[in-house]
Amino acid sequence: xxxxxxxxxxxxxxxxxxxxxxxxxxxxxxxxxxxxxxxxxxxxxxxxxxxxxxxxxxxxxxxxxxxxxxxxxxxxxxxx
Numbered sequence: 001x002x003x004x005x006x007x008x009x010x011x012x013x014x015x016x017x018x019x020x021x022x023x024x025x026x027x028x029x030x031x032x033x034x035x036x037x038x039x040x041x042x043x044x045x046x047x048x049x050x051x052x053x054x055x056x057x058x059x060x061x062x063x064x065x066x067x068x069x070x071x072x073x074x075x076x077x078x079x080x
Contacts, residue, residue, distance in 0.1 A: 003041070018038075020035070021057055022066050024057040024058060024061065028061060035058070
């Protein structure tokens with residue numbers, strides 16, 4: 001999916017939602033200290049819910065649950 005914003009910038013979106021909730025403990029163990037939630041395409045309610053889910057997973061150092069309609073992208077596939 002390709003989106004263009006009001007300033008003419010083009011974004012190529014993943015065909016499935018990117019979700020790293022299932023990997024929070026691994027990310028923390030690897031030294032990741034900051035996460036960014038890309039929420040340009042979401043409304044406030046959805047953005048708030050995503051933020052809450054990630055905050056809980058980080059604070060508890062537990063896996064969240066992404067569901068079957070999401071992907072972790074190429075983070076673990078070794079794409080060159």
